[in-house]
Every structure is written in structure tokens, then in C-alpha cells.
Amino acid sequence: xxxxxxxxxxxxxxxxxxxxxxxxxxxxxxxxxxxxxxxxxxxxxxxxxxxxxxxxxxxxxxxxxxxxxxxxxxxxxxxxxxxxxxxxxxxxxxxxxxxxxxxxxxxxxxxxxxxxxxxxxxxxxxxxxxxxxxxxxxxxxxxxxxxxxxxxxxxxxxxxxxxxxxxxxxxxxxxxxxxxxxxxxxxxxxxxxxxxxxxxxxxxxxxxxxxxxxxxxxxxxxxxxxxxxxxxxxxxxxxxxxxxxxxxxxxxxxxxxxxxxxxxxxxxxxxxxxxxxxxxxxxxxxxxxxxxxxxxxxxxxxxxx
Amino acid sequence: xxxxxxxxxxxxxxxxxxxxxxxxxxxxxxxxxxxxxxxxxxxxxxxxxxxxxxxxxxxxxxxxxxxxxxxxxxxxxxxxxxxxxxxxxxxxxxxxxxxxxxxxxxxxxxxxxxxxxxxxxxxxxxxxxxxxxxxxxxxxxxxxxxxxxxxxxxxxxxxxxxxxxxxxxxxxxxxxxxxxxxxxxxxxxxxxxxxxxxxxxxxxxxxxxxxxxxxxxxxxxxxxxxxxxxxxxxxxxxxxxxxxxxxxxxxxxxxxxxxxxxxxxxxxxxxxxxxxxxxxxxxxxxxxxxxxxxxxxxxxxxxx
Numbered sequence: 001x002x003x004x005x006x007x008x009x010x011x012x013x014x015x016x017x018x019x020x021x022x023x024x025x026x027x028x029x030x031x032x033x034x035x036x037x038x039x040x041x042x043x044x045x046x047x048x049x050x051x052x053x054x055x056x057x058x059x060x061x062x063x064x065x066x067x068x069x070x071x072x073x074x075x076x077x078x079x080x081x082x083x084x085x086x087x088x089x090x091x092x093x094x095x096x097x098x099x100x101x102x103x104x105x106x107x108x109x110x111x112x113x114x115x116x117x118x119x120x121x122x123x124x125x126x127x128x129x130x131x132x133x134x135x136x137x138x139x140x141x142x143x144x145x146x147x148x149x150x151x152x153x154x155x156x157x158x159x160x161x162x163x164x165x166x167x168x169x170x171x172x173x174x175x176x177x178x179x180x181x182x183x184x185x186x187x188x189x190x191x192x193x194x195x196x197x198x199x200x201x202x203x204x205x206x207x208x209x210x211x212x213x214x215x216x217x218x219x220x221x222x223x224x225x226x227x228x229x230x231x232x233x234x235x236x237x238x239x240x241x242x243x244x245x246x247x248x249x250x251x252x253x254x255x256x257x258x259x260x261x262x263x264x265x266x267x268x269x270x271x272x273x274x275x276x277x278x279x280x281x282x283x284x285x286x287x288x289x290x291x292x293x294x295x296x297x298x299x300x301x302x303x304x305x
Numbered sequence: 306x307x308x309x310x311x312x313x314x315x316x317x318x319x320x321x322x323x324x325x326x327x328x329x330x331x332x333x334x335x336x337x338x339x340x341x342x343x344x345x346x347x348x349x350x351x352x353x354x355x356x357x358x359x360x361x362x363x364x365x366x367x368x369x370x371x372x373x374x375x376x377x378x379x380x381x382x383x384x385x386x387x388x389x390x391x392x393x394x395x396x397x398x399x400x401x402x403x404x405x406x407x408x409x410x411x412x413x414x415x416x417x418x419x420x421x422x423x424x425x426x427x428x429x430x431x432x433x434x435x436x437x438x439x440x441x442x443x444x445x446x447x448x449x450x451x452x453x454x455x456x457x458x459x460x461x462x463x464x465x466x467x468x469x470x471x472x473x474x475x476x477x478x479x480x481x482x483x484x485x486x487x488x489x490x491x492x493x494x495x496x497x498x499x500x501x502x503x504x505x506x507x508x509x510x511x512x513x514x515x516x517x518x519x520x521x522x523x524x525x526x527x528x529x530x531x532x533x534x535x536x537x538x539x540x541x542x543x544x545x546x547x548x549x550x551x552x553x554x555x556x557x558x559x560x561x562x563x564x565x566x567x568x569x570x571x572x573x574x575x576x577x578x579x580x581x582x583x584x585x586x587x588x589x590x591x592x593x594x595x596x597x598x599x600x601x602x603x604x605x606x607x608x609x
Contacts, residue, residue, distance in 0.1 A: 021487075029409035030410070127404055
């Protein structure tokens with residue numbers, strides 16, 4: 001028995017405002033996997049500011065433009081230069097990421113906090129975790145979304161360069177192989193950079209700290225490592241040690257894998273030492289991404305809800 | 306059939322026992338979960354949702370075991386957290402559509418249900434503006450909407466009236482009641498205010514320091530303590546004497562006289578006494594005790 005003396009006025013009152021019959025939902029409900037894909041696309045759109053304010057599109061699309069521009073120039077140079085004896089693009093596909101790494105760092109510094117810091121700052125996680133998704137699903141969806149965003153940022157300019165090379169009628173077979181190598185490299189860069197950036201961003205609900213932390217880690221490590229490599233390789237003339245130093249920054253680490261696997265030209269003062277040493281770089285990449293994932297899962301297991 | 310059952314549910318944090326061997330059955334309808342701040346209400350809800358693990362004991366929600374079957378369970382429940390949990394940079398519509406999809410609704414269904422649900426909780430044009438600019442009352446409505454958008458079978462509402470002004474409280478309580486009466490969804494709602502829950506709940510579960518104090522229907526509480534409130538034109542003392550003289554058990558409460566109700570003849574006797582003595586009868590009504598009165602004897606500190 002409910003209390004009619006109270007229900008009367010209340011029901012009448014709210015009835016006036018929203019007296020529209022309630023309809024239940026009997027339609028299909030998606031499985032956990034499909035829900036995780038939904039979170040992935042939502043995050044990916046959010047990273048590019050799609051469906052958000054114009055302000056939140058500035059950095060992602062600005063950086064995309066900054067990276068696309070050199071690719072367009074390179075493609076144009078290929079087309080024009082093919083008449084003057086040019087036989088390949090002026091910049092190797094595998095070197096594109098290293099060349100544009102400043103823009104990559106800025107993009108990541110905004111994208112990663114955008115993907116995870118806001119949920120922490122606004123304590124939104126209980127709303128996710130009271131739904132079918134599990135904590136690791138959340139981590140995987142966020143990681144995949146940021147990695148995809150970085151990959152797109154690299155792959156689209158590479159595609160432009162490739163189309164330029166095709167238009168310039170460079171050796172099609174060779175260009176295709178190099179382009180695909182560039183894509184594989186881009187995928188590695190995306191995985192490594194997204195993992196590192198997300199770990200940093202997940203530590204703080206404050207977007208500013210995330211941005212500062214990511215830029216510092218990505219650019220400072222590269223600056224220190226490449227300077228040290230230069231010193232060791234040229235002043236101390238120890239090529240092998242200089243090569244090994246490449247393990248210590250994410251950019252030179254992935255570049256080392258490209259040098260080893262594709263025979264690409266190193267973009268820093270020294271590539272990994274010849275032979276099996278390059279495999280260590282690949283192992284380090286796998287280890288780094290796995291460790292970052294484990295850290296993220298651990299971090300989110302501890303987030304209080 | 307109970308919707309929620311717990312068996313010796315226990316949750317210990319280092320140094321604190323939040324729930325201590327709680328065994329209770331909760332049925333369909335609106336059930337109030339009452340206790341002082343820190344009594345273990347939120348902890349119980351989080352354990353039932355699988356957000357937090359119990360130290361010992363088991364529980365079932367809608368027949369799903371909370372540890373073995375948590376994923377299936379979370380498809381069928383809705384949760385409105387106590388604290389702020391809304392991203393300020395999204396609009397209510399965007400957020401609720403997104404969360405509907407996170408509950409497994411396909412895109413079109415999510416949109417449609419979001420529009421319906423936001424209307425039911427009373428959000429209109431403002432639903433397209435970023436949540437950051439909302440009042441507390443509007444935020445609470447968004448929180449409620451996201452708990453309902455996937456048409457769950459039971460919702461857990463943690464302090465839905467927190468931070469609301471009296472008018473906002475009344476509206477929210479009305480909404481909570483409608484969730485069951487109009488939407489057919491069972492509700493477990495917490496509050497530290499007994500008076501609030503008494504108005505909208507069918508049953509009340511009272512916990513204190515993680516221990517079950519009492520679980521029964523609101524009707525049980527209020528009927529057992531029913532008295533007849535009498536107000537006569539005569540001086541209260543004289544009237545009390547007269548009623549007592551007619552064999553009624555009477556106590557005074559200000560100008561009111563409260564006669565213990567022993568069935569219909571109590572009404573007759575009051576009528577006869579006032580007629581015999583020539584008193585005017587100003588008020589004669591059956592009085593419901595508030596649940597709080599019952600608890601004052603059992604636990605003075607339950608009522609915040």
C-alpha cells in the first residue's frame with residue numbers, strides 16, 4: 001500500500017508538466033563487443049572534435065593541415081621533378097613521421113587528454129562502468145581510438161605522397177613497397193605514441209598537465225637522445241653505442257625498427273647497429289606498448305567509482 | 306518475488322566495515338534505503354552493480370549473481386550516482402545518446418529513447434546546451450535520464466534529491482514515484498531523510514553502520530502507530546480529562562489530543578464526549594506517524 005495522501009498532489013503536479021505515456025524498449029540490444037566499438041568511434045570523433053564545438057576542431061585539424069601541406073608539396077615536387085630526372089619522392093615515406101614529429105606531439109598532447117582526462121575530471125567513469133563494458137574494454141577502446149587518430153594523421157599525407165609518385169610515373173612497384181613500408185612504420189608510430197600519451201594523460205584529470213606532460217616527454221626525449229647520439233657518433237666515434245641510444249626515445253625507437261626491417265635511412269644521427277640488434281628495437285616496441293597497456297589497465301582498476 | 310536479495314553481504318575497507326553481514330530481500334516497487342551518511346548505502350549499491358567487490362557474502366539482482374553474472378546484470382539495471390558525474394562540455398542530448406549506446410541500444414533507438422527520456426524527466430530546450438551551464442536541478446534530471454534511457458528493469462538512485470531546493474525535491478520525488486507507477490521500473494532509492502522516502506516508497510530498508518536495522522513496508526510502519534488527532538473548542542486539559550473519563554488513552558501534543566485508535570468505536574466515543582460536554586469538534590482525523598517517530602526509539606542517530 002503506498003501513501004495516497006502524498007501521491008495525489010505530486011502525481012497531479014508532475015502530470016501537468018510531462019504527461020506523456022512511457023514506452024518501454026523491446027528492440028535489440030548490442031553485445032559488449034559492439035558497445036566497445038561504439039566507445040571507440042565516439043572517442044575517435046571526439047579526438048578530431050567532430051560533433052563538438054568549433055574550438056575543439058582547431059588543433060586536430062590544424063595539425064592535420066600542417067602535416068598534409070609538406071606532403072602536398074612533396075607530391076607536387078615529384079610530379080614537376082619527374083621531367084627533370086627525379087626518380088623518387090624527395091622525402092622517403094619512412095622519414096615522414098620523424099620530420100613532422102613536432103606536429104605529431106602537439107596533436108597527441110591534445111588528443112590523449114581529450115580522450116581520457118575529461119572522464120576523470122568529471123568522474124564520468126561510474127556511468128560507463130555501471131553499463132555492460134568492463135574496465136579493460138574502456139582502456140582498449142580509448143587506446144585504439146587515439147592510435148587510429150595518429151595513424152590517420154600519418155597515413156593520409158603518405159597517401160598523398162604516394163599518389164604524387166604514381167602521377168609522376170616513378171617505378172610503381174618500388175613506390176608501392178616503400179609506401180606500404182611507410183604505412184607499417186606509421187602503424188608502429190601510432191601504437192607507441194598513443195600508448196605513451198594515454199598513460200600520461202590517464203594520470204591526471206587536468207588537461208593542462210596532460211598536454212604539458214606529453215609534449216615534454218615526446219619532444220624532450222627525442223632532443224636529448226638525438227643530441228647524445230650526435231655526440232657519441234661523431235665526437236666519440238662510437239657508432240654502435242650511438243645506435244643503441246636510439247632505444248631511449250619513442251621516435252628513434254620506432255625509426256630503428258624501420259631501419260632494421262626496411263633498410264630505411266635513419267632519421268637520427270645513428271640507426272641501430274647492423275644485424276640482429278634491430279630486432280631488439282622491435283622487441284622494445286612490443287614491450288613498450290604492452291607495458292603501457294598493462295599500466296593503463298592497472299590505473300583504471302584503481303579509479304574509484 | 307524479490308528483485309534483490311543479499312546474504313551476509315560484507316564490505317570491509319582498511320579500518321572500516323562499511324557493510325556488516327547484511328541479509329535482506331527487496332521486492333518490486335519503490336524501496337527506500339535509509340541511513341545516516343556513512344551507513345553503507347552507497348557501498349551497497351556499488352556492490353550490487355558490481356562496481357565494487359564484496360569482502361564476503363553473496364547477492365542476486367534480478368536473479369543474476371553479482372559476481373558470477375555481473376555483465377548480464379548490468380544490461381538490466383540503471384544507476385544514478387550520488388556525486389557529480391556529468392561532463393560539462395557535452396549537451397544533455399549528446400551525453401544521454403552516447404550512454405544509451407553504451408548500454409547497447411542501436412544508434413536510432415538511442416536517439417529516440419533519449420528524446421523520450423529527457424522529456425519524461427522534464428528537460429526541454431536546454432538539453433542542447435552544454436551541461437556545464439546547468440543548475441543542480443537540471444543536472445540531477447540528466448543523471449536520472451541516463452539511468453532510465455535504456456529502459457532498465459530496476460534503477461538504483463543514490464540520493465537523487467541531494468542539493469535540490471524544496472520545490473526541486475518535490476518534483477524529483479514525484480518523478481521517482483512515477484518511475485515505478487508509470488514506467489513499471491522497480492526503484493531502490495537512498496536518502497538520509499526518512500520523511501522524503503516515506504512519501505514515495507512502498508518499502509523501507511534501514512541500515513546503520515552497515516547493519517540492517519529494519520526492513521518492512523511503509524504501510525506497516527505508519528499503520529502500527531496510527532492515532533486519532535482530536536481538537537476540541539474546550540481547553541485542552543479539560544478535554545483531555547473528559548476523553549480519558551470516557552475510557553480513551555489520550556496524550557497531549559500542543560493543542561492537539563492524540564487518542565489511541567482502537568477501531569471505529571474510538572470515533573464514536575470522541576463524538577459522544579464532545580456532544581455530552583457541549584464542546585465544538587474542530588478536528589478529528591486519523592494520524593499517521595512518520596517513520597522517523599518509530600525509529601527514534603530504535604536508533605536515534607539514523608535520522609540525520
